[in-house]
Amino acid sequence: MKETIGNYFLDISKLIFAGVVLSAVLDLDVSKISVLFVGIYATSVFALMGFLFLRRK
Numbered sequence: 886m887k888e889t890i891g892n893y894f895l896d897i898s899k900l901i902f903a904g905v906v907l908s909a910v911l912d913l914d915v916s917k918i919s920v921l922f923v924g925i926y927a928t929s930v931f932a933l934m935g936f937l938f939l940r941r942k
Contacts, residue, residue: 891938898931 905924909917 887938887941891935894931894935894938898928898935901931902928 901924905920905928908915908920908924
């Protein structure tokens with residue numbers, strides 16, 4: 886069960902990272918600095934949570 890939750894959080898972090906990259910590539914009308922900081926923070930948080938769940942067995 887915890888392995889499934891860990892994989893879910895890792896998938897969410899990958900999707901957030903992809904969204905940040907796509908927003909930079911597509912030149913959307915948003916502040917690139919704020920998207921970058923929020924995206925890096927959210928990716929880090931979800932990846933950390935995923936790895937913590939995967940480590941606990």
